Amino acid sequence: MKSKQLYIVTGKGGAGKTTLSLALSLILLRQGKKIKYHCFDQAQFPQISNQLQIPILDLAVEESMKIYVGRKLHSDTIASMVLKAPFFKSTFSMIPGLGQMILLGHIIDLLEKDPDLIIVLDSPSSGHAMTMLDSMQNFKNIFHSGILVKDINRMENFIYNQKKVEIIISSLPTNMAMNESLDLKNFFQEKGIKDISIVLNESLNHNDLMQKTYTDLPFFLKKKIENETEVLRLFNEHVTNVLPYIFKDSSEQIIINLAENISFLNEASGY
Amino acid sequence: MKHPDIKQIEIFCGTGGVGKTTLATSRALFLANLSKKVLIITIDPAKRLKEVLNIKDETGGEAQSVKGNIFGEKFQNATFDAILMSPYASLKRIEQKTKIKTDFNNTIIQTLVRPYGGMNEIMGMVDVHHFYNLNKYDVIILDTPPGKHFIDFLESAKKINNFFDKSFIEIFSYLGKSLKNSNKDKEIGIIKLLVTTGIKKLISYLEIVTGPEFVKNFTEAIHSLYLAQEAFTDALKLEEILQNEKKSNWFLVTSAQQHKGEEAEELHSLAVKLMHKDNFLLINKSLMPLLLDWDATNSNDLTIIKNSLIKREQSIRNCIQDQFESIFEFPEVLGISPQEHVAELAEVWKKD
Numbered sequence: 001m002k003s004k005q006l007y008i009v010t011g012k013g014g015a016g017k018t019t020l021s022l023a024l025s026l027i028l029l030r031q032g033k034k035i036k037y038h039c040f041d042q043a044q045f046p047q048i049s050n051q052l053q054i055p056i057l058d059l060a061v062e063e064s065m066k067i068y069v070g071r072k073l074h075s076d077t078i079a080s081m082v083l084k085a086p087f088f089k090s091t092f093s094m095i096p097g098l099g100q101m102i103l104l105g106h107i108i109d110l111l112e113k114d115p116d117l118i119i120v121l122d123s124p125s126s127g128h129a130m131t132m133l134d135s136m137q138n139f140k141n142i143f144h145s146g147i148l149v150k151d152i153n154r155m156e157n158f159i160y161n162q163k164k165v166e167i168i169i170s171s172l173p174t175n176m177a178m179n180e181s182l183d184l185k186n187f188f189q190e191k192g193i194k195d196i197s198i199v200l201n202e203s204l205n206h207n208d209l210m211q212k213t214y215t216d217l218p219f220f221l222k223k224k225i226e227n228e229t230e231v232l233r234l235f236n237e238h239v240t241n242v243l244p245y246i247f248k249d250s251s252e253q254i255i256i257n258l259a260e261n262i263s264f265l266n267e268a269s270g271y
Numbered sequence: 272m273k274h275p276d277i278k279q280i281e282i283f284c285g286t287g288g289v290g291k292t293t294l295a296t297s298r299a300l301f302l303a304n305l306s307k308k309v310l311i312i313t314i315d316p317a318k319r320l321k322e323v324l325n326i327k328d329e330t331g332g333e334a335q336s337v338k339g340n341i342f343g344e345k346f347q348n349a350t351f352d353a354i355l356m357s358p359y360a361s362l363k364r365i366e367q368k369t370k371i372k373t374d375f376n377n378t379i380i381q382t383l384v385r386p387y388g389g390m391n392e393i394m395g396m397v398d399v400h401h402f403y404n405l406n407k408y409d410v411i412i413l414d415t416p417p418g419k420h421f422i423d424f425l426e427s428a429k430k431i432n433n434f435f436d437k438s439f440i441e442i443f444s445y446l447g448k449s450l451k452n453s454n455k456d457k458e459i460g461i462i463k464l465l466v467t468t469g470i471k472k473l474i475s476y477l478e479i480v481t482g483p484e485f486v487k488n489f490t491e492a493i494h495s496l497y498l499a500q501e502a503f504t505d506a507l508k509l510e511e512i513l514q515n516e517k518k519s520n521w522f523l524v525t526s527a528q529q530h531k532g533e534e535a536e537e538l539h540s541l542a543v544k545l546m547h548k549d550n551f552l553l554i555n556k557s558l559m560p561l562l563l564d565w566d567a568t569n570s571n572d573l574t575i576i577k578n579s580l581i582k583r584e585q586s587i588r589n590c591i592q593d594q595f596e597s598i599f600e601f602p603e604v605l606g607i608s609p610q611e612h613v614a615e616l617a618e619v620w621k622k623d
Contacts, residue, residue, distance in 0.1 A: 013287010127316030
């Protein structure tokens with residue numbers, strides 16, 4: 001079975017999106033896939049991905065815009081002139097969604113040109129991830145017709161293709177994080193995206209050492225584990241995979257360890 | 272340790288998941304309990320405030336009254352207002368405020384102010400200033416979006432300023448639109464001609480990419496925004512207030528349990544440049560006193576757990592605490608409901 005081409009990892013801030021994205025990249029890399037990690041519209045993390053030998057896709061909004069406009073005007077020089085004009089520059093910076101959409105379009109373009117390529121997208125957190133995906137519909141309304149709308153339709157065909165895209169929501173075993181994850185899942189489902197998994201990170205419950213020593217733990221750690229159990233019980237049906245809290249010092253070790261615990265990929269895509 | 276004075280604007284910022292919304296609400300509750308008139312605004316499109324305050328209404332944008340009793344009997348006399356920021360509602364307010372009749376009923380504007388249109392940071396700046404000007408509240412508490420988007424919020428004043436740059440008025444003379452101040456252009460100099468022809472060319476390029484209909488809507492949209500220019504540029508004053516230590520408090524929130532040391536450090540060093548002296552580091556979700564009290568010496572496994580949890584809490588402190596004079600620690604609340612968390616954290620503000 002083939003894997004997806006685009007994995008969009010999002011979720012509440014601090015819920016471990018980057019760690020999860022890198023662990024996912026590592027799994028795909030070890031399966032011999034041609035994979036690239038991309039941190040959407042933010043600074044990349046070359047150091048850690050270097051240590052893990054994960055290839056990075058380094059794209060920035062400004063460059064993507066220049067390439068895109070250049071292609072439409074059949075001239076990079078004119079494109080760069082248009083984008084440098086103070087009026088347009090300041091207009092574009094007032095509407096951040098446009099640049100983000102063009103960047104997403106650029107990523108989809110790369111995937112369409114190379115069907116073997118897989119991109120793991122370390123996306124913005126909940127609210128801003130919704131903005132990223134809603135930008136396609138929004139700019140279709142805005143541009144109404146013309147060559148841009150054709151491009152946006154192509155993007156939408158890709159994003160809403162179950163065979164190509166999967167959304168992974170990184171969450172934590174707390175009420176707040178789980179409610180935010182469900183809001184997100186509903187939003188994406190309403191948009192027509194089918195493959196969405198919620199992955200619960202940092203579960204003390206699923207840590208071997210914690211389980212082994214449970215009866216000897218102090219009251220506050222027992223209470224934390226109890227709370228987690230309650231959250232897991234409440235949201236059980238929505239969670240695809242629970243990942244343990246990991247006692248490791250370095251981020252690489254955590255990522256390597258996580259990669260060993262991820263099972264949702266098998267379920268979702270059936271390797 | 273310096274206790275924060277109560278200021279007219281109190282801003283909570285930090286990386287994602289550290290508890291900004293919960294802590295900001297605890298501050299609102301604490302101040303409301305002192306009989307202050309408090310407004311809390313969230314400009315994060317994820318809108319967790321809704322959950323913390325038990326607000327059912329999704330649309331947002333208007334001030335809603337929150338009764339303290341949802342946080343327990345102790346707070347039953349407290350009440351404060353809350354707004355889930357909505358770019359659409361902010362635009363409506365601007366429309367009403369603008370003296371010259373302007374029409375925002377334009378596809379582009381209406382689309383961009385939808386809930387996930389991406390305009391939260393910029394409209395947030397305008398909205399906060401609007402409520403500050405009403406003089407209705409003693410304190411306005413700002414719950415900002417996470418990480419990079421917080422910087423977007425701080426930079427929105429600059430973006431607004433660039434957008435309303437005087438030279439852009441030229442575009443309207445070319446397009447035959449008049450603006451209130453441009454009654455009969457006086458200086459038709461060579462520079463103006465150059466600018467005008469430049470714009471003509473740019474517009475023709477834009478038409479190739481977007482089609483003429485968009486260009487028409489686009490210029491109309493910008494024209495309406497320019498007519499309401501004052502309402503936007505007025506918001507630039509908020510930037511001054513945020514840099515005035517008599518008028519604002521900055522609370523940088525971090526979690527003792529977060530991994531993103533580098534990101535927090537980067538954000539904090541950026542924010543430090545923008546902040547004035549009256550800033551506070553709030554370390555949230557701290558288990559440290561409990562961990563230090565815990566005797567785990569009788570088992571190797573327990574020692575590993577203890578040391579590892581202490582190390583995690585220590586690493587974030589090492590990263591950033593040197594940059595702050597005033598540090599407040601908030602305990603991790605061992606309860607499930609967000610209201611329990613707020614109530615317990617509100618107590619911490621009382622301590623000297």
